[in-house]
Amino acid sequence: MNIDTDSTACPRGGPAARRRAAAWAYLSRVAEAPCRALLSFIEEDHRGDPEAAAEAVRSRAGLPDAVASATRARYATDVAERDLAVIARLGGRLVTRDSDEWPLLRTQQFGLPGAAVDGSPPVALWTVGAMGLERLESRAVAIVGTRAASGYGEHVTAEIAGDLAAQDYLVVSGAAYGVDGAAHRAALGAGGTTVAILACGVDRAYPAGHARLLRAIAEAGAVLSEYPPGVAPGRHRFLARNRLVAGLTDATVVVEAGRRSGALNTAGWAERMCRSLLAVPGPVTSATSVGCHMLLRQDRANLATDAEDVMEVAGPFGALGAPPGADGCARPTDGLTAVQLAVHDGLPARGTRPSEEVSVEAGVSLDETMGALAVLELAGLAVRAGEDWALVRADGPAAR
Known part of the structure; x- marks a missing residue:
């Protein structure tokens, strides 16, 4: 199942442009994203030249240890032409750091030098949709929350997302069930623009039940991922995706979040990247609002009751501080490197x-x-x- 649209395919241009696109495609797959070492290797060691960087990775000659380690498992697997053919068949494109629509203002602010968690920008973005990604540079708001949203949560999400979209704000979320899906649908219903950021290749409709919704999002906005076509969703990829949801927007609104909700991970990324963070209060008896109440109680998030509250802080000046704590019940995979x-x-x-x-x-x-x-x-x-x-x-x- 795909999310095919009629957008213009990529890459355009002659053989030189195709070679450059193929180099970017290879680099976007050769290391598991995010990878600060590879990005630095491209940008600093090779002055942003993807063909030179790709050739160095393939040849293994003189690679820094960190780059050699990050690319060791995949350097011999070059399926760039296949990936470009897939994205072209979907009517999409590969947006790279030398593309006109690369969301420069946002990706410049991803830097987290010395951080234990790799919050570096994506190497490239695979996208399907009519919207140019430079649109992410202003008036973009992430709306996130639990998959097990209550009726209250879906109602509040629809009110906030719909009103923001009506005011020409770009509504960004992760296309999951619950709050994410309600945010996308409300933005579309208001005639606005919305973006879905996936933790898998854009050729995979995930979740499958949102295949039709993803097609509608692409027709009005964009579906994008840093992962090449065919890449399956995985828990570590959802965690990595969350940094894009937070980092490519002005503000993050958490509508409902349980004590162990992935939305709190997105909130943590918003804090680390100095983005505005807001939380919607819920009933004190609701397990799905525990995370929101924690953010508000710890003075980590601004109160959000409607779209006006969001618009007051959604801009370049909102900034909050510390990374999230590690509260809650243990999972079997907690503690893994x-x-x-x-x-x-x-x-x-x-x-x-x-x-x-x-x-x-x-x-x-x-x-x-x-x-x-x-x-x-x-x-x-x-x-x-x-x-x-x-x-x-x-x-x-x-x-x-």
């Missing part, structure tokens, strides 16, 4: 997968993959099946 989490997500949902394929899917070296698999096995999160590996769920191995 970034590499271990990527390897965990590289295991198939069903059946088994050789360690070499897990390495490629996770975007880490085979040695790192084997070490992570050993940790996952000890933690009861993975199980060896002969020469292959399987995911362990709460009800037993996925291979069963």
